Amino acid sequence: MRKFLLSLFFTITAIAAHAQEPAVTMTTSMAIGETAYFYIATSSETNIQADWGDGNKVDFTVGTSPTMIYGDIKGSTIKLYGSGITYLYLSSNSITSIDVSATTSLQTLFIDSNNISAIDLSANTALKELRKRIEEKING
Secondary structure (H helix, E strand, C coil): CHHHHHHHHHHHHHHHHHHCCCCEEEEECCCCCCEEEEEEEECCCEEEEEECCCCCEEEEEECCCCEEEEEECCCCEEEEECCCEEEEECCCCCEEEEECCCCCCCCEEECCCCCCCECCCCCCCCCCEEECCCCCCCEC
16 A cells, blocks of 8 residues: 555656646747737647746636737746647747747647747647748748
8 A cells, every 4th residue: 555655646746747847938038018929729628827937827728729818028938838739829929939849739830020040840740830931040
């Protein structure tokens, strides 16, 4: 019984630790207090959390159709938490870097009108559509 409880404890701890990892991490050059707007869709209705740069998570419910979430910028690093993210529209938010490697279900990514010079999409094997202005240079 003791082995079982210990095993259960470690399993729950591992799940909780994984749940705290962001699905998307990005940096922005937007000023503190400006409002960022994103559209997000998931494979089923679920809860998404956004950290607008101060470490506090704000809850949003999103579904299979793109849902707008927004918040006032509180720091330069924005993190999105949640699973099953299939669609991200992050255009025109002065994003300078982005990590979507933990979002392996991502199928559509719009990042035009930002300042992203490189992005690693090697983990995003489900990606079908990427939109970024042709005149902007991107590596990756």
